[in-house]
Amino acid sequence: MEVLIFILVIVIASIAIGKISDKRGNSSTTSYDKRNDAKQYDDLIINRTLNNNRQSVSNRPHAGSNNDTPTQSYSYPKKSGYVVPTIEQLSKKADERGEDYITEIFFEVKGLYYRGSRAIYEAEQLEKGEALNLIPEPDNPADKFAIKVHTENDVFIGYVPKECSEELTRNRNKYIDCFVRYVKQGYDAPYVKATARYYGEIFVYGDEYTEVLIHKLKDYMQPAMVLKKQEKWSEAADAFLVAAEKERRLEDKLKAYSEACICLRKLKDYDKEIEVINMQLSFYKELSAPKYMELKKRLETAQRFKDSKNRRKTHND
Numbered sequence: 483m484e485v486l487i488f489i490l491v492i493v494i495a496s497i498a499i500g501k502i503s504d505k506r507g508n509s510s511t512t513s514y515d516k517r518n519d520a521k522q523y524d525d526l527i528i529n530r531t532l533n534n535n536r537q538s539v540s541n542r543p544h545a546g547s548n549n550d551t552p553t554q555s556y557s558y559p560k561k562s563g564y565v566v567p568t569i570e571q572l573s574k575k576a577d578e579r580g581e582d583y584i585t586e587i588f589f590e591v592k593g594l595y596y597r598g599s600r601a602i603y604e605a606e607q608l609e610k611g612e613a614l615n616l617i618p619e620p621d622n623p624a625d626k627f628a629i630k631v632h633t634e635n636d637v638f639i640g641y642v643p644k645e646c647s648e649e650l651t652r653n654r655n656k657y658i659d660c661f662v663r664y665v666k667q668g669y670d671a672p673y674v675k676a677t678a679r680y681y682g683e684i685f686v687y688g689d690e691y692t693e694v695l696i697h698k699l700k701d702y703m704q705p706a707m708v709l710k711k712q713e714k715w716s717e718a719a720d721a722f723l724v725a726a727e728k729e730r731r732l733e734d735k736l737k738a739y740s741e742a743c744i745c746l747r748k749l750k751d752y753d754k755e756i757e758v759i760n761m762q763l764s765f766y767k768e769l770s771a772p773k774y775m776e777l778k779k780r781l782e783t784a785q786r787f788k789d790s791k792n793r794r795k796t797h798n799d
């Protein structure tokens with residue numbers, strides 16, 4: 483009897499031990515499967531993130547987008563390969579047109595943020611020197627002189643600043659070209675800086691968005707210098723005065739006026755010389771102190787010569 487009881491205890495113990503082993507085995511398998519599932523999930527997330535990064539330009543919506551489908555992708559056709567001509571290269575054509583100046587206007591394209599994701603995408607692809615098209619928009623209710631800026635792909639990306647649109651519109655017949663100066667990435671949309679060029683003198687008051695540079699294409703004093711060397715004093719004086727009117731830089735104006743005074747002194751036309759010196763002194767606010775004092779001394783000298791000439795004339799009469 484004792485033997486039977488002992489055998490029964492052993493059997494029960496064996497069964498209990500077997501169940502415990504099975505439970506441990508099942509628990510280990512479950513834990514392994516869970517680790518595998520977690521790793522597969524992480525791999526899935528990583529791959530999905532990499533794919534999203536690769537397609538971020540075309541598939542991810544831009545902040546500020548308000549009129550385009552966020553997941554739309556855009557094709558970018560081959561560019562025309564426009565090469566920006568230099569001022570020197572444009573001088574020949576300007577001479578044929580009878581133009582003496584070329585105006586460059588540097589400005590920031592306005593309103594790009596409101597154009598939507600397509601325009602923002604196109605603007606992000608722009609490169610320095612790439613051609614832009616300026617298109618007048620006379621039906622614009624806010625500004626009848628408004629000028630739209632389009633890319634080579636004919637995508638409307640913004641406007642020329644209002645501060646200079648009127649003068650550019652009025653001088654449309656003198657338009658040369660417009661191109662990208664540089665593109666700087668912004669938070670919601672890039673900043674696009676552009677250069678528009680026109681023949682002639684287009685005076686636009688610069689502000690934080692616009693800047694103007696006027697190039698002189700001719701040496702206006704050269705013909706006058708030739709006449710001066712030939713001692714044709716009267717013709718040279720007139721030519722220098724014409725050059726002074728054409729010159730835009732103050733230094734060039736003053737030089738032309740001074741050369742005219744030299745010719746007038748040779749002619750002993752002191753009245754005209756005094757008039758020209760006073761024209762120079764009219765720029766007193768822009769003159770340096772030494773230059774102002776120099777002109778005052780010249781004026782005194784011319785006045786003495788004039789008085790001496792008048793005394794001799796009176797004595798002879």
